[in-house]
Amino acid sequence: MGMKTKIALGAVVGIAVIGAMSANSGDGDGGAKSDGRTSASAGEKSGDGAKADGGKADGASDAKPAEDKAVEKASQAEQFKAFVQKNGSPNEQDAVSHVTKVQGADEQNDILDAADVYTDFTGGIMGEGTGPAKLIASAFADWKDSENGLVTIYDAEGELLGNGQF
Numbered sequence: 585m586g587m588k589t590k591i592a593l594g595a596v597v598g599i600a601v602i603g604a605m606s607a608n609s610g611d612g613d614g615g616a617k618s619d620g621r622t623s624a625s626a627g628e629k630s631g632d633g634a635k636a637d638g639g640k641a642d643g644a645s646d647a648k649p650a651e652d653k654a655v656e657k658a659s660q661a662e663q664f665k666a667f668v669q670k671n672g673s674p675n676e677q678d679a680v681s682h683v684t685k686v687q688g689a690d691e692q693n694d695i696l697d698a699a700d701v702y703t704d705f706t707g708g709i710m711g712e713g714t715g716p717a718k719l720i721a722s723a724f725a726d727w728k729d730s731e732n733g734l735v736t737i738y739d740a741e742g743e744l745l746g747n748g749q750f
Contacts, residue, residue, distance in 0.1 A: 660686035664701075667727045676723040679716035684740075689728055697733035699724065699750070708743035721748030 658666070661683050668680040688699040701720055705713025717737035724735045725748060733750040 660689045664689070664724065664727055668723045671726065672723050676719050679719035680723055682713070682716065683720065689724075692728070692730050692733070694731040694733075697728075697730040697750075699728070699733065699735045701735060701737045702742075703737060703739055703745065705739045705745060706741065708739055708741065709745060711739060711745075713737075713739050713745045717746030718748065721746060721750075724748070725750035 664686050665680055665683060668676055672680065682703045682705055683701055684704055685702040686699065687702075688697070701724060703713055703717070703720070705711060705716065707713065720737050721735050728735075728750050730750055734747060735750050736747040737745040739745050
């Protein structure tokens, strides 16, 4: 084969690969079109007290309890503090009481999860917050679980205090 033929063949293969990749990357539904309707479940077909819109015929709702809604509306820092107050050791509870902000804890993909925890400690890595930062990282690992997560703890000035895997 000549050099021009090899280049042309390489270009055609490259275009075919790019075309195949772009055809497979869609909105995640495998290219299936949906008109927004769902099929009826077995309970709806048999008429066992369920309405066609998925609600209960007897007036009962599928709403979440009020406490679940409150947890969903709370900031990530408040959710983290509430978890540690319920499940953490006294030392962890004391360390987490200094947390002011948590970012990145709500969106995880188990590939590379990174969360940031900000505290009111001062002095950076040589300051008073280095020891409690390890406790905060440990408590965070108890709260969230990831295949490949890294939590970083910062002081009030934004300086690094510590980090840990979760």
